Amino acid sequence: MKIIKHHLLVLLATTLVAGSFWASEKLAGIINPFSLTLLRFAGASLILLPIVLSQEKWRSKILPTLPRAMVISLFYSLFFIGFFESLNTTSAINTGTIFTLVPFITAVLSIIAFREKMTHKQIFVYFIGAAGTTWVIFGGQLTLLLSFTLNKGDLIFLAAIFFMSFYSIAMKILYRNDEMIVLVFCTLIGGSLWMALALLLSGQPLQWHMIQNDSIFHMAYLIIGATLATVYLYQITTIALGPKRVNAYIYLNPVLVVILLLIIDSTPIPSAIIPGIVMSIIATVILQRHHGQSAAVPLK
Numbered sequence: 001m002k003i004i005k006h007h008l009l010v011l012l013a014t015t016l017v018a019g020s021f022w023a024s025e026k027l028a029g030i031i032n033p034f035s036l037t038l039l040r041f042a043g044a045s046l047i048l049l050p051i052v053l054s055q056e057k058w059r060s061k062i063l064p065t066l067p068r069a070m071v072i073s074l075f076y077s078l079f080f081i082g083f084f085e086s087l088n089t090t091s092a093i094n095t096g097t098i099f100t101l102v103p104f105i106t107a108v109l110s111i112i113a114f115r116e117k118m119t120h121k122q123i124f125v126y127f128i129g130a131a132g133t134t135w136v137i138f139g140g141q142l143t144l145l146l147s148f149t150l151n152k153g154d155l156i157f158l159a160a161i162f163f164m165s166f167y168s169i170a171m172k173i174l175y176r177n178d179e180m181i182v183l184v185f186c187t188l189i190g191g192s193l194w195m196a197l198a199l200l201l202s203g204q205p206l207q208w209h210m211i212q213n214d215s216i217f218h219m220a221y222l223i224i225g226a227t228l229a230t231v232y233l234y235q236i237t238t239i240a241l242g243p244k245r246v247n248a249y250i251y252l253n254p255v256l257v258v259i260l261l262l263i264i265d266s267t268p269i270p271s272a273i274i275p276g277i278v279m280s281i282i283a284t285v286i287l288q289r290h291h292g293q294s295a296a297v298p299l300k
Contacts, residue, residue, distance in 0.1 A: 019221065040227040072171055086154065132277070134276070175239045
């Protein structure tokens with residue numbers, strides 16, 4: 001039952017992340033991406049601050065946990081920095097396509113970090129999952145797929161997705177039976193510090209005052225749903241299930257975005273992408289069945 005619970009939590013986190021694409025689109029062009037991400041991390045940290053400080057057992061764990069959380073959050077922040085930098089010279093379609101490599105890269109790195117094995121069958125399933133999500137991203141249009149070419153921005157984002165994989169692996173390696181709420185808080189604090197440094201070095205303005213009216217609602221979703229909740233859920237599930245199983249759910253991201261747009265904005269699902277949706281779901285299910293971990297780490 002615990003395994004099922006953790007899979008449901010990953011699915012919830014993946015859905016929340018899918019919703020962040022919708023919210024981010026609404027905020028696009030209002031403030032710069034570095035400032036937006038800093039606000040996400042800082043806002044989530046402030047929400048947790050009074051809760052963490054309310055109990056002495058949590059307060060006492062902040063300083064011992066912070067160094068490891070700084071390493072974890074560094075990889076997470078580097079992913080966002082690489083993502084934003086890549087968008088200067090590439091498109092959202094290209095980054096979405098390259099992002100489908102995260103599960104496979106994480107699986108390869110897990111072989112090194114945890115001495116796990118990967119069969120030829122699993123490699124084939126990774127290919128099916130990537131093909132399915134790519135199908136959805138390109139709307140089932142073969143001409144768009146054939147015109148796909150790599151540029152400087154794509155190479156930058158390719159480096160960025162390695163940091164996303166390192167982030168998942170670091171969460172499992174650096175876990176020390178921590179109080180989860182403290183680990184999440186310290187990770188968010190670390191992310192805030194790294195993004196503040198990135199904002200300073202980039203020379204871009206803060207611009208938080210420009211978040212007004214409906215934008216406040218979208219920003220609140222990014223802070224609470226797409227940052228605070230997902231960091232907490234991914235911390236728990238990555239430690240319990242392992243990086244490979246958790247990252248395999250990435251194949252469902254485009255599918256969930258399409259479904260959320262149908263629910264929220266009544267955007268119809270094009271029939272051309274249905275085969276891609278089916279492929280993505282099948283690949284995710286198969287990978288969950290074959291990516292067993294040696295042992296789950298007990299969580300508090």
